[in-house]
Amino acid sequence: MSRRKLDTVALPRPEEAGTSPLSAVIRAWLHSSIISGAFAPGHVLRQEELAARFNTSRVPLRDALQHLQAEGLVMLRPRRGYAVTSLQTTELVELMQLRMLIEGHAGYTATLVRTERDVKALEACLRDMDKLPVKVSTEAQRLRWSVLNRRFHDTLFAAGGRAHLQKIASNISSKVEPYILMEIAITHELMEAHADHHQIFAAFKAGDAHDVSVLSRRHCERTAIRFIEALQGKGLVPELTPKQVTDLGPAVSVEEAPRLRKPRVA
Numbered sequence: 001m002s003r004r005k006l007d008t009v010a011l012p013r014p015e016e017a018g019t020s021p022l023s024a025v026i027r028a029w030l031h032s033s034i035i036s037g038a039f040a041p042g043h044v045l046r047q048e049e050l051a052a053r054f055n056t057s058r059v060p061l062r063d064a065l066q067h068l069q070a071e072g073l074v075m076l077r078p079r080r081g082y083a084v085t086s087l088q089t090t091e092l093v094e095l096m097q098l099r100m101l102i103e104g105h106a107g108y109t110a111t112l113v114r115t116e117r118d119v120k121a122l123e124a125c126l127r128d129m130d131k132l133p134v135k136v137s138t139e140a141q142r143l144r145w146s147v148l149n150r151r152f153h154d155t156l157f158a159a160g161g162r163a164h165l166q167k168i169a170s171n172i173s174s175k176v177e178p179y180i181l182m183e184i185a186i187t188h189e190l191m192e193a194h195a196d197h198h199q200i201f202a203a204f205k206a207g208d209a210h211d212v213s214v215l216s217r218r219h220c221e222r223t224a225i226r227f228i229e230a231l232q233g234k235g236l237v238p239e240l241t242p243k244q245v246t247d248l249g250p251a252v253s254v255e256e257a258p259r260l261r262k263p264r265v266a
Contacts, residue, residue: 021060022054022056022060023059023060023061023063023064023067024064025054026050026054026056026060026061026064027063027064027067027068030045030064030065030068030073030074031068031071031073031174034068034073034074034084034174034178035073035146035150035173035174035177035178038143039084040084040178040182041084041085041086041087041178041179042083042084042086043083043084044080044081044082044083045065045074045081045082045083045084046081047061047062047065047081047082065082069082071171071174072085072171072175073085073174073175084178085175087175087179089237089239089240092176092179093240093244093245095172095175095176096176096220096223096224096227096245097245097246097248098172099169099172099173099176099220099224100217100220100221100224100246100248101217101248102165102168102169102172103153103157103169103216103217103219103220104213104214104216104217104220105165105213106156106157106160106162106165106166106169106216107156107157107200107204107209107212107213107215107216108209108210108212108213108216109160109162109165109209110156110157110158110159110160110204110212111159111203111204111207111208111209111212111213112160112209113159113160113161114159114204114207115159118155118158118159119204119205121155121159122152122155122156122159122201122204122205123201123205125148125151125152125155126152126197126198126201128148128151129145129148129149129152129194129197130194132144132145132148132190133190134189134190134191134194135188135189135190135191136184136188136190137188139185142181142184142185143181145184145190146177146180146181149180149193150173150177152197153169153173154166154170156200156204156216157169157170159204179227180223180227182227182230183223183226183227183230183231186230186231186233186234187226187230189226192222192226193219193222193223196215196218196219196222197219199215200212200215200216200219203215221245221246224242224245224246225242225245225246228240228242228245
């Protein structure tokens with residue numbers, strides 16, 4: 001994915017910040033720019049440019065960057081300033097495996113206590129996603145899908161009412177999302193992910209916590225495999241195999257889940 005210059009992204013004007021501290025506004029905008037792929041892994045965040053764009057000193061800017069560093073989204077390089085975190089292969093594998101475990105558990109616990117209001121909220125997310133083509137061809141479509149995809153998963157996790165679990169799941173998703181967008185930029189393909197979301201929703205609506213858990217984990221597995229295959233199509237990470245990524249040790253595998261059914265997609 002090509003790296004975009006700072007001045008090509010619409011920044012909120014200072015007068016739009018309202019009563020929010022400016023550091024929070026900067027942090028929120030940077031967070032969105034990173035997980036949407038507008039700032040690719042490795043992108044240098046020049047403090048002088050950001051300070052000028054927000055018409056501010058570097059104090060609120062440093063505060064925002066320090067918060068993002070604590071979340072693992074940016075890294076401070078000695079004598080070179082901040083840059084968007086660029087993960088090594090082993091780190092990516094670790095995060096993808098954690099995502100499989102965490103999202104499976106989060107989906108399970110959310111379904112156990114979900115309400116009719118939660119079902120309607122998740123369905124609304126799904127209907128918005130249905131408006132996008134299953135084969136995206138523009139950056140605007142990819143970024144729109146990224147926003148809706150994040151909303152779908154966050155809405156699902158929020159139904160569980162477990163703040164710590166939701167925070168962990170959201171943090172992992174934030175770190176993985178830019179790499180998912182890289183895969184989509186290469187393949188332009190959303191069909192499998194789209195079908196996964198429909199199946200997860202059908203199980204969630206039916207109140208089947210077991211199936212939501214298994215389907216959520218399988219969804220993460222498929223995403224990881226597509227990402228690896230997309231990179232290998234470019235001659236990268238030839239040493240990785242799908243099994244290395246999806247092998248979670250003693251955890252129950254998708255193939256060992258006898259109750260899994262495939263809900264019909266409406």
